[in-house]
Structures are given as structure tokens and as C-alpha cells.
Amino acid sequence: MLDRTKETSHVFAAVLARVQAALDALVAKGALPAGLERGRVLVEPPRDASHGDLATNAAMVLAKDAGQKPRDLAESIAEALRGDDWVQSVDVAGPGFINMTLKPQVWRAALKATLLAGADYARGVPGGAPVNVEYVSANPTGPMHVGHCRGAVFGDALANLLEFAGRRVTREYYINDAGAQVDVLGRSAYLRYLEALGDEIGAIPDGLYPGDYLVPVGQALARRFGPDLKDKPEAEWLPVVRKTAIDMMMAMIRDDLAALNVRHDVFFSERSLIEGATDQVGATIAALRAEGKVYEGRLPPPKGAPPEDWEDREQTLFRATEFGDDIDRPLKKSDGSYTYFASDIAYHKNKVLRGFDDLIDVWGADHGGYVKRMQAAVKAVSEGRAALDVKIVQLVKLLRAGQPVKMSKRAGDFVTLREVVDEVGKDAVRFxxxxxxxxxxxxxxxxxxxxxxRDNPVFYVQYGHARGRSIFRNARDTLPDMPEDWKGPAALKLWLAGAPLDRLDDPGEIALMRTLAQFPRLVEAAAAAHEPHRIAFYLYDLASDFHAQYTRGGKDSPHLRFIIQDDPTLTSARLALVQGVITVLSVGLGLLGVEAPDEMR
Structure with a gap:
């Protein structure tokens, strides 16, 4: 039973199944009522590692419905688990927590499963429900800054994680190419166009974008149109200049994202909602009105400082309060144009119509107050079928040796994403x-x-992977029969999986195998919670354990070295452990979009 690869590739799920089997046995004996809801029964690491390998809350969550004291039920479950062939010992702690220590061969079998799975270790079953992840969505009014960088990396890593967990992911960028800010962009670019024609423009007026990044836009306009735009009224030149500026800004943004290895499947234009064959914003409002979710009314005066979208007038309002928001929300401005919120409702309805009931939006810190109304809107346009999870990405304070970094001359008032990537590299930024x-x-x-x-986590984790590769290179003389290509082909997998893993009995080795076995559960939990940072934390802990075990094999304990010159069988077993570490570090770094180097330079 201990060699069943599918079971040992996810130890936590397997032990949960064994806890459920123990509960079934109690039901069969009449010691536990049938039909109890067991959905909240979990198996997870205990908070204190000295309490064992795994813990279950089964008695705590079932005792009330079972009509028993938690401690008494825990003792019954513990007794049933003591007969399991995976379990070395079971203890009941506190009011009814059940702590289990597993036999070492379980962790060895889990290591073998890791080796055989290779790059697919912890990968979920494909075919999960589609999910739309919208991230970055920076206004196309200039280069991306370091704050956008964090949202880009977070969204991309989250998409990687969800795909690895088995979901069908669409990565989306919403281009805010409608509204006042792109008109300001057009007017700013027009000044640079005049400058390119030789006009003296002086200081950039307040309210326009001052950065030098618009100089190439002005030059491109001058090359294309010559002086023709100078004599036209704004109503004629603004659409032309605005479109050219947006196109060039989006090309710059795509280039910046590529430097960070961030990609999107869909670039969705806000302007297409109102300028396409159908006015989707108007159609969305009309549909909501027909369903009684939009009405004409007045908003009461708000408490404290009034929000920007409050006006004391009869207006078109969305019944946001019926879907969990604090107040109803305006959909049209006093001049009859749509509010940003109205466009956002239509955009999210478009996502729902494209088949997405699971939506994730990654927003900046300044959008926190917008979450409840958008979640209310998604409920309304989907009849409650779709769910929107908004992940707020907080600010980034850019420092150099502890001191704030000065603003960019090129951007005018911020440090660009590209400047940061060019200085420290993609991997450091992403991790x-x-x-x-x-x-x-x-x-x-x-x-x-x-x-x-060690104080630099990205270096420490990448060094763990490179150190593992180096150990393999150095082991060639001791193990001449080891397959030549050690980067993960089937021959090496089978060779390592056939190593005498029972010789791995040092507590540090057992601890490393136990940490490796946690990875599938971690991937599941991080994907479910939409929290890719859990992967980064785990990788640092794994690398730390690996480096610590390597250090233990120094001068004081040479018998713990990974390569034992006169004991090739023990060396092969320890190389299997090293390959397990290499595999998980490589998979985890890949989820974060970070390279797993063979050597550090």
C-alpha cells in the first residue's frame, strides 16, 4: 500500500481519505451517527511541528452534530487510526485535536512519487471551469510604473498557478481608451507634435502629461501628417492624435510587459463598448432597467464628505444595495454621458456572456472603495451565477540601500517598470x-x-536549485552508471526512483521529504485562495531546509554529505532526495515566472 504512487503523490489528500475511512468504520460500529456533514473535516500540518506530521479537526467539527464531547470522539477516531498501516502514532491534544506521526516509509514513497512525476508533480487534473483573470489594465497614458509592475507580476503568477491547478485561464487586459484621461493624452501628444514641427511649446501646462515619453509620438505624427493637423480644429485633430498616442502607448506597455515575461490572451478596448456595432453600455442599462435593477431617483446626501459621483438630482441609478453594496450607484452623468461604473458593468457583463462565471480582477490600492459596487454589478448581470474576486495590490516603496529612489526624468513623476527591470533583472523583480x-x-x-x-530570498532560492545541479555534476565520478542526461529524462527518473530510499533515515532527510510532500496541498490551497505569494514563501523554506542539510554535511558531520565516495548506493539515495528538491524548486519557480538556473554567476 505504501508504494501506490497516486496516493503518495498527495499525502494530505490520502491521509484525509484514511480519516474518512476511520469515520466510516465508527459509523459501521454504531459509534458515530450516519449522515453527518463532513465537508469541514481537514488534514493539515499542526501549528507546532513537535506535535507530529499531520493533524485533523474531525472530532472538533463533528462532535456537536454527533452529540458527543470532542475529546471523547477524538479518542475514538484516534483508536481507529492507530490500525492504519501509514500511521506510526496518534495523540489527542487539547479539547480534541488529533495529531498523527506517519511512518518514514510514507515520506520515502512520496519522494518516489515526486521523482516519477517530475515537472508534473502537484499538477492538477485539467478541465476545470474557465476563469478570467484581468490584470495590469494600466491607463494607456504613459509607460508603466513600479506600482503597475506589482499588479502585473501578481496577476501573471496567479494565472500560472490556476492553470497548473487545472483551470482554463484567460489572461485579460482592459484598455481604458475612453474618457477624459485619453483626451488629455491626445492634447499632450499634440503639443509634442507641434514641438516636432519646430514650434516653441514652452513648459507643459498643468493638467497635461509632461513626460518625455510623448516626444516620439509627436515625431511620429509629424512624419505622418506634416503640418496638416495644425490648421484643423481640435474636434478634427483630437481623434487622430489620440488614436496614434494610444496605439504607441500600448506598444510601449506590451514591450514593458514582455521584458517582465508577462503576457495576455485578450486586450479588450473600453471604447469598443460604445463605438462598436452595438452600444453595449446602453444595452446593459436597458436590460437591467427591464429587470427592475435600474431606476430614476435621487441619492440621499451622504454622511461626511460626499463621494465624487454623488449629485443632488434626479438620475439613472443602479440598485446596488439589493446586491450587497452600501448605496445605489449613478450610471449617467448630468450631461447624459455614461459613468465609469456604467462602462465597467457592461464590460463585466461581456465577460459573463463570453462564458466566465469565475472572474478575478487585480486592482491597485486606490480602487479599494470600488470593490463592493463591482461585485454587486456582477451578481446583477449574471443573475447571481458569476462571482468576482477583486485582489487589491498595495503600493510599492522603491528604495536603494534604504533610501527612497528619485523620480524618473523620462516619465516625469515616477519610476518606470522598465527602469527597474533593466537594473535588477526580471527574476529579482518577479520573485x-x-x-x-x-x-x-x-x-x-x-x-x-x-x-x-540568505537575506535576499530570490538569490537564496535560485542558489538552492543551482546547488542541487552542482551536486549532480560532482557525483558523476562516484556514480559512473548514472544516466548521462541528468536534467530529467525518463532514464534518470527511473534510475533515481529505484534507489534504496530506505537508507534515507537522518531526521534532516526525513524533514526534507516531508516538506516536499506538502507541495501538492500548497498548490491546491494557494490556487483556491488566489494567493501566489504562498508559493514564494514555501520555496524559501524548502531552499533553507536544503541549504541547512547541505551545511550539516560539512566538516563536523561528513557522513551526512550528499556524495559518499565509498558508498554509491547511499549516494544514489541522497541524489534522489536532491532531485526531489530540484524538481519542486523548478516547478515552483516556474509558477512564479522565475528562472531555475543550473549555476549562479
Whole structure:
């Protein structure tokens, strides 16, 4: 039973199944009522590692419905588990927690499953429900800054994680190419057009974009149109200049994202909602009105400072309060044009009509107050079928050796994403942007992220992978029969899986195998919670354990070295453990979009 690969590839799920079997046995004996709801029964690591390998809350969540004391039920479950061939010992703690220690061969079998799965270790079964992940969606009014960078990395890593877990993911970018801000962009680009023609434009007026990044736009307009636009009224030149500027800004944004290895499947234009064959915003409002979800009315005066979208007048309102929001929301401005919210409702309805009932939006810190109304809108346009999870990405404080970084001359008032990537590299940016939960402010120190020390998480994790590769290179003399290509072909998998893993009995080796076995559960949990930072935290812990075991094999404990010159069978077993670490570090780094190097330079 201990060698069943499917079972040992996900130890936590397998032990949960064994807990459920123990509960079934109690039901069969009449010691537990039949039909209890067991959906909340979990198996997870205990908070204190000294309490065992795994813990279950079965007694705590079932006791009330079973009409028993939690401690008494826990003792009954523990007794049933003691006969399981995976379980070495079971203890009941506190009011009824059940702590289990598994036999070492379980962890060895889990390592074997890791080796055989290779790059597919912890991968979910494909075919899950489709999910739309919208991220970045920066206004196309200039280059992306370091704040956009965090949202881009978070969204891309989340999409990677969901795909790996088995979901069908569409990565989407919403181009905000309608509204006042792109008109300001057009007017700013027009000044640069005049400048390119030789006109003296002086200082950029307040309210326009001052950055030098619009100089190439002006030059492109001058090459294409010559002086023809100068004599036209704004109503004629603005659409032309605006479109050229948006197209060039989006090309710049795509190029910046490519430098970060961020990609999207769909670039959706906001302007297409109102300028296509159908006015989708108007059609959405009309459909909601027909369903009684839109009405003409007045908003009461708000408490405290009034929000920007409040006006004391009769207006078109969405019944947001019926779907969980605090107040109803305006859909049209006093001049009859649509509010941003109205366009956003139509856009999210478009997503629903494309078959997405699971929506994830990644927004910046300044959009926190917008969440409840958008979630209410998604409920309304989908008849409650679709769900929207909004992940707020907090601010990034850019530092160098602890000091704030000066603003970019090119951008005018911020540091661009590209400047950061060019200075420290894609891998450092991506890993560190994920090495903190998305809703916490992040200090990003340009000096720290290129240090070669344990204090630099990206270096420490990548060094763990490179160290593992180096061990294999050095083992060639001791194990001349080892398959030549050690990068993961079938021959090496089988060779390592056939190593005498029972010789891995040092507590540090057992601990490493136990950590590796946690990865499938971690992937499932991180994907379900939409929290890719959990992967980064786990990889740092795994690399730390690996480096610690390597260090233990130094001068004081040479018998713990991964390569034992006069014991090739023990060496092969330890190389199997090293390959397990390499495999999981490579898979995990891949989910984050970070390279797993063979050597560090």
C-alpha cells in the first residue's frame, strides 16, 4: 500500500481519505451517527511541528452534530487510526485535536512519487471551469510604473498557478481608451507634435502629461501628417492624435510587459463598448432597467464628505444595495454621458456572456472603495451565477540601500517598470513582488535584491536549485552508471526512483521529504485562495531546509554529505532526495515566472 504512487503523490489528500475511512468504520460500529456533514473535516500540518506530521479537526467539527464531547470522539477516531498501516502514532491534544506521526516509509514513497512525476508533480487534473483573470489594465497614458509592475507580476503568477491547478485561464487586459484621461493624452501628444514641427511649446501646462515619453509620438505624427493637423480644429485633430498616442502607448506597455515575461490572451478596448456595432453600455442599462435593477431617483446626501459621483438630482441609478453594496450607484452623468461604473458593468457583463462565471480582477490600492459596487454589478448581470474576486495590490516603496529612489526624468513623476527591470533583472523583480501578500505595502530595495546572501530570498532560492545541479555534476565520478542526461529524462527518473530510499533515515532527510510532500496541498490551497505569494514563501523554506542539510554535511558531520565516495548506493539515495528538491524548486519557480538556473554567476 505504501508504494501506490497516486496516493503518495498527495499525502494530505490520502491521509484525509484514511480519516474518512476511520469515520466510516465508527459509523459501521454504531459509534458515530450516519449522515453527518463532513465537508469541514481537514488534514493539515499542526501549528507546532513537535506535535507530529499531520493533524485533523474531525472530532472538533463533528462532535456537536454527533452529540458527543470532542475529546471523547477524538479518542475514538484516534483508536481507529492507530490500525492504519501509514500511521506510526496518534495523540489527542487539547479539547480534541488529533495529531498523527506517519511512518518514514510514507515520506520515502512520496519522494518516489515526486521523482516519477517530475515537472508534473502537484499538477492538477485539467478541465476545470474557465476563469478570467484581468490584470495590469494600466491607463494607456504613459509607460508603466513600479506600482503597475506589482499588479502585473501578481496577476501573471496567479494565472500560472490556476492553470497548473487545472483551470482554463484567460489572461485579460482592459484598455481604458475612453474618457477624459485619453483626451488629455491626445492634447499632450499634440503639443509634442507641434514641438516636432519646430514650434516653441514652452513648459507643459498643468493638467497635461509632461513626460518625455510623448516626444516620439509627436515625431511620429509629424512624419505622418506634416503640418496638416495644425490648421484643423481640435474636434478634427483630437481623434487622430489620440488614436496614434494610444496605439504607441500600448506598444510601449506590451514591450514593458514582455521584458517582465508577462503576457495576455485578450486586450479588450473600453471604447469598443460604445463605438462598436452595438452600444453595449446602453444595452446593459436597458436590460437591467427591464429587470427592475435600474431606476430614476435621487441619492440621499451622504454622511461626511460626499463621494465624487454623488449629485443632488434626479438620475439613472443602479440598485446596488439589493446586491450587497452600501448605496445605489449613478450610471449617467448630468450631461447624459455614461459613468465609469456604467462602462465597467457592461464590460463585466461581456465577460459573463463570453462564458466566465469565475472572474478575478487585480486592482491597485486606490480602487479599494470600488470593490463592493463591482461585485454587486456582477451578481446583477449574471443573475447571481458569476462571482468576482477583486485582489487589491498595495503600493510599492522603491528604495536603494534604504533610501527612497528619485523620480524618473523620462516619465516625469515616477519610476518606470522598465527602469527597474533593466537594473535588477526580471527574476529579482518577479520573485520579490510576490514575496509579500498582495494587500501589504512592499518595500523594494534595488540594492538588497541583487545581494548574494540568505537575506535576499530570490538569490537564496535560485542558489538552492543551482546547488542541487552542482551536486549532480560532482557525483558523476562516484556514480559512473548514472544516466548521462541528468536534467530529467525518463532514464534518470527511473534510475533515481529505484534507489534504496530506505537508507534515507537522518531526521534532516526525513524533514526534507516531508516538506516536499506538502507541495501538492500548497498548490491546491494557494490556487483556491488566489494567493501566489504562498508559493514564494514555501520555496524559501524548502531552499533553507536544503541549504541547512547541505551545511550539516560539512566538516563536523561528513557522513551526512550528499556524495559518499565509498558508498554509491547511499549516494544514489541522497541524489534522489536532491532531485526531489530540484524538481519542486523548478516547478515552483516556474509558477512564479522565475528562472531555475543550473549555476549562479
Amino acid at each position: 520579490m513582488m510576490l514575496y509579500r501578500k498582495n494587500d501589504a505595502v512592499l518595500d523594494f530595495d534595488l540594492a538588497k535584491v541583487i545581494e548574494q546572501s
